[in-house]
Amino acid sequence: MQQTMLDRVDRVADDVVSLVLRATTGPLAPWEPGAHLDLALPNRLTRQYSLCGDPADRESYRIAVRHEPLSRGGSEYVHLFLRPARTLEVSLPRNHFPLVPAPEYLFLAGGIGITPILPMFRSAVEAGIPATLVYAGKSAATMPFATDLRAAYGDRVHLFTTRDQRRPDFAALSTGLNPRALIYCCGPAPMLAAAETAFPAERIHTERFRPATRTFAPNTPFEATCARSGRTIQVAPNESLLDALHHAGHAIPSGCREGICGSCELTVLAGTPDHRDDIGAPNDRIYACVSRARSPRLILDL
Amino acid sequence: MTHARTRPRWVPPDEVRARLGEPEAMTEAKILDRIDEHFHRFIAHSPFLALATADAAGRADCSPRGDYPGFVKVLDEHTLAIPDRPGNKIADSFRNLAENDGVGLLFFIPGLRETLRVNGRAYPTDEPDVLARMQIEGKNAELALVVEVAEAYFHCGRALIRSRLWDPASQSLATEMPSTGEVAVAQLGLDIDPKLIEHGLELGYRNLY
Numbered sequence: 001m002q003q004t005m006l007d008r009v010d011r012v013a014d015d016v017v018s019l020v021l022r023a024t025t026g027p028l029a030p031w032e033p034g035a036h037l038d039l040a041l042p043n044r045l046t047r048q049y050s051l052c053g054d055p056a057d058r059e060s061y062r063i064a065v066r067h068e069p070l071s072r073g074g075s076e077y078v079h080l081f082l083r084p085a086r087t088l089e090v091s092l093p094r095n096h097f098p099l100v101p102a103p104e105y106l107f108l109a110g111g112i113g114i115t116p117i118l119p120m121f122r123s124a125v126e127a128g129i130p131a132t133l134v135y136a137g138k139s140a141a142t143m144p145f146a147t148d149l150r151a152a153y154g155d156r157v158h159l160f161t162t163r164d165q166r167r168p169d170f171a172a173l174s175t176g177l178n179p180r181a182l183i184y185c186c187g188p189a190p191m192l193a194a195a196e197t198a199f200p201a202e203r204i205h206t207e208r209f210r211p212a213t214r215t216f217a218p219n220t221p222f223e224a225t226c227a228r229s230g231r232t233i234q235v236a237p238n239e240s241l242l243d244a245l246h247h248a249g250h251a252i253p254s255g256c257r258e259g260i261c262g263s264c265e266l267t268v269l270a271g272t273p274d275h276r277d278d279i280g281a282p283n284d285r286i287y288a289c290v291s292r293a294r295s296p297r298l299i300l301d302l
Numbered sequence: 303m304t305h306a307r308t309r310p311r312w313v314p315p316d317e318v319r320a321r322l323g324e325p326e327a328m329t330e331a332k333i334l335d336r337i338d339e340h341f342h343r344f345i346a347h348s349p350f351l352a353l354a355t356a357d358a359a360g361r362a363d364c365s366p367r368g369d370y371p372g373f374v375k376v377l378d379e380h381t382l383a384i385p386d387r388p389g390n391k392i393a394d395s396f397r398n399l400a401e402n403d404g405v406g407l408l409f410f411i412p413g414l415r416e417t418l419r420v421n422g423r424a425y426p427t428d429e430p431d432v433l434a435r436m437q438i439e440g441k442n443a444e445l446a447l448v449v450e451v452a453e454a455y456f457h458c459g460r461a462l463i464r465s466r467l468w469d470p471a472s473q474s475l476a477t478e479m480p481s482t483g484e485v486a487v488a489q490l491g492l493d494i495d496p497k498l499i500e501h502g503l504e505l506g507y508r509n510l511y
Contacts, residue, residue, distance in 0.1 A: 043346065043371040070434045073346075073372045081346055238509070247508055257439045 001040070001089045002028060007060065009084055013144040015067040016112060017079060020053070020060050021088060027058035031093035033119035034184075034207075037061065038091035038255045038263060042081075047074035048261040050116035050186075050207075051093060052145075055123070061090065064144050066112040091255075094262050096279045097207045099123065102182040105131040106173065108195055110187020111138070114145055116207055117186055125153060130178075134168045136160040136191070170198035189213075211258045211278050211290075222293040226250070226302035227269055235292070242288035250302060252288060259290035271298035333455040336379040337420075341454050344418045345382070346372040347411050353384070353447075354406040355398035355424075363394045374409075375435050380451050382407075382420065383427070385436035385443035387511060395447070399424055405449060408457075413468050415459025422452040441511045 004021035012018045021039075031037075036050045053062030067079040082088075097116055099105075105124045109117040114135055124131035133153070137143035139161050149157045160166045177183075183204040185195040192206050219237040224244065226233070235244040242264050245252050255263035259277030268286050272294040277287040286298070313321075337345070350368040357363075367374075367384055375383045384407075386396075399405065403425060409418040427448050436443040466472045480488075482503060483496030492499075 044349075045370060045372075070431060072435050072437055073370070073375075077346065077372065081343060243508070 001091060004028070004061065004088050004090055006082060006084050006086045006088055009082065012064060013146075014141045015079075016064055016142075016144045017067075018052075018062060018064045018144070019078070019082070020062050021090060022060045023058070024087065028061060029092045030058065031055055031061075032095050033099050033123045034097035034116050035093040035095040036097075036116065036261070037063075037093045038261065039063070040089040041074060041077050042086070042088075043073060043077050045072075045074050045077065046255050046263075047078075048255055050097075052115040052118045055119060061093075064112065064115050091253075091263070096262055097184070097186070097205060099184070100182060100205070102180065103129070104178040104181035105129060106177060106181055106183045107131065107133045108168070108170075108183065108185040108187065108191070109133065109135045110191040111136075111142065112144070113186035113188070113191075113207075113209070114143070115186075117184060118145060118149075120184055121149075121153075125156065131156060133157045134160070134173065136162060136168055136187070139163045170194055174198045208260060208278050211260055214276075216274075216276055219292060222295070223297040224293075225297060225299045227299050228302055232297075240289055241286070241292065241298075245288060245302070254289055257289040259287050262287065264288045267301035269299040269301050271295040273298065333453050335451070335453060337376055337382070337451055337454055338379065341418060341420075342376050342379075344411065344456075345374050345376055345409060348409040348418070349373065349412070350410045351384075352408045353395055354408075355395045356402055356404065357398045358401035361398075363398055365395055369438070371411075373436070375432070377432070377448075382449040382451065383432050383435070384447040384449065385433075386426070386445040386447060387443060388509070396426055396445075399426070399447075405447075407449065415462040415468075417457045417459075417462070418454065419457050420449065420451055420454045422450045424449045439511050 003024045005024050006019060007022040008020040010018045031051050033055060036048050038046045038048055040046050049063035049065060051061055052064050053060065065075050065078045068075045099120050107117045107121045117133065121131055121133045133149065133156060135143065135146060135149070135157065137146070140146060143159070146159055150159060158168070160168050181203070183195070183199045185192060185204060186207045189208065189210065189212065192208060195204060196206065221237055222235050224233045224235055224241060231248065233244050233248045235241050242252055242254055252266070253263045255261035260279065262279050264287055266286050266288050268284050273281070273283060273286040274292040274294045275281050276290040276292065279287060281287055281291065349371045350366065351374065352364050353367050354362065354364045369385065369387065373385060377383055403423040405422060405424040407420040409420070424447050426445050428445055432446050433442050436446060462468065481496060481500055483499035486492065486499050487494065487496045
């Protein structure tokens with residue numbers, strides 16, 4: 001974890017504030033566009049936010065937070081109760097949404113989904129790579145950074161306001177796109193679904209703010225062996241691997257507990273994980289909060 | 303302890319008032335009929351409250367409710383929602399509220415001497431938009447208690463100061479109690495190892511949601 005102090009809170013759109021978190025002990029850990037971090041709130045909730053500032057700035061991090069109407073206590077706390085000068089702990093940045101080198105990019109952002117896309121788009125433009133940003137929101141007033149982006153990057157930025165029945169036509173965008181271009185999309189679930197239909201799976205990278213709705217086979221019990229300690233832990237059908245490890249005394253960090261933040265990543269040495277996360281874990285990794293096992297036993301690097 | 307029932311002298315209401323004196327005007331003025339921003343901030347930082355209800359005959363009950371700070375949601379300035387998490391399934395509060403919807407809440411913030419009192423009327427709900435706000439570790443609350451606020455006010459800190467409730471040294475009081483297993487074995491006249499009961503209890507405590 002890193003210590004920061006909340007330096008500024010600025011309203012950047014209806015229901016969206018931008019927070020600037022300043023380093024209190026030396027430079028902050030570096031990050032690449034697409035990265036997010038965990039913010040530990042004073043009410044013991046931990047929430048994940050994409051970094052949307054300048055990666056070259058090692059003195060501060062910037063995030064933007066929308067006040068969710070059905071807040072479980074994270075975004076509501078940020079909006080109503082956080083005040084400048086409060087010290088806040090943040091994790092090291094993690095990146096499940098890295099910008100892979102490509103000759104051209106198409107960025108698709110919906111609402112607060114602009115946050116990871118913003119530094120990606122900027123870095124592509126600064127590197128001289130052709131890049132287009134398609135940014136949709138309910139209305140101009142609800143779209144953070146829209147005016148600044150349009151002013152700075154002109155017609156490379158296409159704004160759509162759905163309240164005026166204006167929606168981006170992904171099929172048309174797909175037809176005219178450079179066949180080697182990569183597509184990055186972050187936004188609400190219907191937008192991600194539409195983008196995943198319109199663009200080739202091998203060229204589109206997505207990030208979600210809430211887990212996708214999916215159904216899994218019924219939970220079965222399995223064993224987790226911790227290779228370093230030699231201990232074997234039974235994971236019951238009604239508990240997660242993360243909880244079973246916690247109860248056995250392994251203090252695994254955790255964040256969202258929904259398979260989207262990646263805080264609880266573990267290395268799998270043997271066995272077949274049943275991946276249930278929305279990050280896309282490879283077979284030698286597992287997110288212990290949601291994922292289980294297809295084999296009777298997993299051997300973990302713990 | 304004597305087994306004969308003791309019955310100390312009863313003091314009539316007018317005499318109680320005469321002995322306590324009248325409340326100061328300030329004390330009454332600080333009672334609001336709504337949750338203002340200060341009370342909202344208090345609730346957002348409170349991980350624990352005591353919930354008092356009574357049935358139609360006036361038989362009263364008080365039960366603890368706790369979770370992460372802010373577990374009680376302020377839906378608007380006249381309405382709160384308290385998640386119902388798995389407990390002992392006796393549902394005393396819900397049974398009382400079915401007969402008598404009056405409710406008294408006392409909120410605590412660890413380390414703070416003042417408490418927040420909220421009185422009003424309450425009913426159970428399964429409204430999806432309310433339960434969605436109470437989701438934790440991917441699990442929804444089955445029910446929530448909606449409280450329609452009639453009165454809200456800060457209660458002064460004298461009781462907490464006198465009790466030394468938040469003084470870390472007070473925690474040694476807990477070591478003076480026998481274990482829950484020992485109490486259960488004694489009260490129920492069981493012929494089993496108290497550790498078995500404690501083990502069962504600890505397993506239950508692992509599934510909080």
